[in-house]
Amino acid sequence: MTSTSVIDKTAQGGDQEPENFLTCASGVKSWLGTLDHKRIGIMYLICITFAFTAAGLMALVIRSELFYPDQQLVSPSTYNQLFTLHGAMMVFLFIIPGIPAALGNFVIPMMLGAKDVAFPKLNLTSWYLWVTGAVFFVCALGFGGLDTGWTLYPPYSTTTSSAVVLSVLGAFILGFSSIATGINFVVTIQKMRPEGMGWFQMPLNLWALYATALMQVLATPVLGITVLLLFVEHTLHIGIFDPTLGGDPVLFQHFFWFYSHPAVYIMIVPAMGVVSELITTFSRKPVFGYRFIAYSSVSLALLAFLVWGHHMFVSGQSALANMVFSALTFTVAIPSAIKVFNWTATLYKGDIRLQTPMLYALSFLILFTIGGLTGLFLAILATDVHLHDTYFVVAHFHYVMMGSGLVAFLGALHYWWPKMFGRMYNELLGQDRGGRRVHRLQPDVLPAVHRGIAGHAAALLRLPAAVHGVSPVVDGRGVRPRRFDPDRCAQPPVVAAQRSEGTGKPLGFAGSRVGRCVAAVALQLRRRRSGSRSVRHGARRMGRQPRSRLHPEREGEGSLRRASQEDRRAEPWRALRTLVTNMTATQDAPASHAEHGHHDPHLAHHFDTPAQQFDSGKFGIWAFLLTEILFFSGLFCAYVVYRYLHPEIFLYGHQFLDVTWGAINTIVLICSSLTAAWAVRNAQLNQQGWLKINIILTILCACAFMGIKAVEYNHKIHEGLLPGKYYVAEAERAARHAEHSGAAATTHDAMTTHDAPATHDAPAAEESAHAVHYAEPENAGTFFGIYFCMTGLHAFHVLVGIAVFLWVLMRAFKGHFGPTYFAAVDYAALYWHLVDLIWIYLFPLLYLIH
């Protein structure tokens, strides 16, 4: 199914068109089951094109509706659904996976000289998660649409009758798709760089994608927990975000923007990486200020986490918080300015060719400058109060996302198109379209700037007379049919390729620039092998050539040159071999495999050594655990805020939790952690018997934990101690008890007439296990909402743990593990320790409240 070695054959070139990753296997199954990063990248590309087209059509209807002030093309509710889904689909289904998942998947391993991403199966899983999430969005369209705005602010989103549940589940699943991609890329870039390629020899695109992946790993779990809480809020009314139940709607905004601000950078930072590549390549000189651009990508990723509060400047947030968030927001201007100035300086004394990708890159440069500068007005507190929530924000966002993100995506697509499909697009058509980006975007977005300045609030359907100005007639002019030509979709290369098919000669891999570059590397390899010329000498020769060391097609030479010049201890030979085994003649591959335990059955094809594989796996599992920690942190954060607001609910609620059972469960879990740790040790020492015993003990402990959990849950369900709206009030619980125990009718009457003293006595008498010391507060159901959320999610993790250990046990019986290979046991144990650790926090937070 995989075809990584196939591309190698193509490099040999030949008269007949060589086999490549596209043609090596055919049929739907060969695509849907592929683990090849290139094929997965292309599947992503196809899917996001569909999402982009759908969301683009929605934009078309929105613009048509706004064409005249009073036009009624669609009803207000349809209009609201359209702009909500336009936003949600563009963000979650197109821009976020756009450059990283679709194009990044294709180029990252190649730029690294790796055979694949670190976890190919996870890569495919993330694509399937994307498809599942997209299906949920489509279903949401069918089941009443979504009319909350893409920000999903409660209480509107928890009270509306539209398909919030389906949509937030979709967003939840898409979040995990994004996390999977992020973990994969972080590990790939961190662990699979060839020797000799240090951090500062990496192409800038990799820096940008690394920063993006970091944000995906660190921010997206918070989205997961946010939409999960919204889901629970919507279905069970537990009250964390609902003011009528004592919750705080602004808390949701904090949660949401803690993810969604980094999300905006997830969309734009990879675009910046791509543009760095394009500008250097088509100026035919190294980028100006390499380190500054690299650092600015990472600093954008870090600053992204510190500025979310600027979305709440007018929410009633404290002035101090506003001041701090405003200042932090301004710091973002510096890395952005660094990039823009450095790109401009790169053009100086270059050899500039205005080919299609370069036209897109230059358009990006100008449009991003506008986008960035309009952002300044929104960071300034005094002007933001006027501009907040108006069309000015819409314009700023679209300049950055559509004007910059989309334009960079199209540029990158043109740039890598020959590499992906071995065919050239029609250069003339491409230049025609690329060259029009800047001025043709203006009628779409510029009027929105003016609408915003005049004070036209966003999401308004009809225009109030007092803010007419140039009116949406001008906005609407962007909707002329001829504007909806293919260059607005991700299609131009498709069209171009089809057109050139008739006349143009297919280039094939060997004929493309990649192929030539790879051939050059291979030539160096042979020279080195025959000893005719030292690599260092060869590299120095290359260094004199006025080429971009960062151009992906040449980064092999670049890393080599760097390796020889800067890292004297590095073995250029190894770096070269890694590159070559990936990209060039297959004849070199067996040699490298033979050297590195080719016979090791556990070594995946895309890793060089078992050590690299183990390190990558370990790094991956730690990254995964980090996302888990962040996921639960969101939950703990909601817990802390609600407990701070309503301590009495927690004091009341915890009385109904049985500390004894909780303590037993804690001990059971700690024991299971111990056995899991022993199991790892057993595998390392090759104690096969003990290994199986310890795994079985771990599973038994986990099952015991779940059994006790089931008893506890059952008791609560029986009692009516349920989350949110299903919570049964104390009086009624007592009445139920009275009925069950056949109590005297007089007691029953006392209950129903709300006789306060009687209701307090009765449960105390009935529930001998729980001494009730605290009066029932309002919204006591919230405690059980939080209780079931936290312990339920934890129990789910325990169940997953049981499944994982059963799989490990099965492999242990097959004798897979030993001193040389114990990764699966190790990773399972690490996961298990985290599950235990979370319980160790949950136990006191829920059971031991005083």
Added chain:
Amino acid sequence: MGLLNIPSLPSMSALQPQDIWMPEQASTFAANVDWLFYGILYICIFFFVLVTALTVYFVVKYRRKSPMQETGGPTHNWFLEITWCAIPLAIVGWMWFEGFRGFMEMRSSPKGADALRVIVNAQKWSWDFTYPNGAMTNELHVPANQKVVLSLNSLDVLHAFYVNTFRTKMDVVPGRINEIWFEPTMAGEFMLQCAEYCGDEHSRMRAKVIVHEDKAAFDAWLDSYDPYKGLEPIPAGKLVFESKGCTQCHNVTGAAGGIGPTLKGVIGRDREFMDGTKMITDGNYVRESVLEPQAKVVKEPGKQYAGVMPSYKGRISDKEIGFLVEYLTEVSKN
């Protein structure tokens, strides 16, 4: 240019040219906000022109003329890097400071007694405004050249109070009270619109803001303001009952279980009070209970009414009490 080629539409006749940029300045904040806005706009235009001009110049000058074209120039320059970090940093530092200063002015509510306080209630999809004398309107009336403090409440979902000519905006959040103030500088009619998406009719959630010439004109309006004009006493009393918030705790249907006792039959009923006295309640009892609720608190088994109801002294006029008594007499009949 497409901008000039606007088809003439009837609704476009009142096109205000200044609305392409900042709208007219109608509050004390506006001048400062506009000054900052335009100042920064010029800085932005400068940088945009700088980047665009350099890009175009380089592209033209260094465009490939021959395949053998030499490239050159440095690949890094510390002086340049530091310069283009430091200059923007200094500029945004100034922007931050000015923005914060203007913001603090907007968010520091005046403490003096001379400020007019108005309670704003927002709900899907209407605004209502309650003045110190208890008058309630659906248009916001304020005097020019006087500080106005608004206390914003939402009864359902998020809304936002936004008057573009005043350059001020604040979210209206259910479950918390946000305060906002402004001082109008010119008389006239302005528009308040909801700026936080709140559902189907969000676009129509607007209200007029009417700024009176001065305090005297405003007071005259407030004194003569009569929502009951043309209403017969019983419907007027119903309006009082509904608009003053009585319905939050009392009902006129006779149902039990409210926060306060039902008012069906409140006229002409024999009641016992907490202090043990008894009387047949009448119009005067209603009047006393509205103005001094704790004077005579009804005794009812299983209920604790003492200390719950707030006084309406100063928030309800004698005329309104008269209407209310008529209404309650009517509902007590059947």
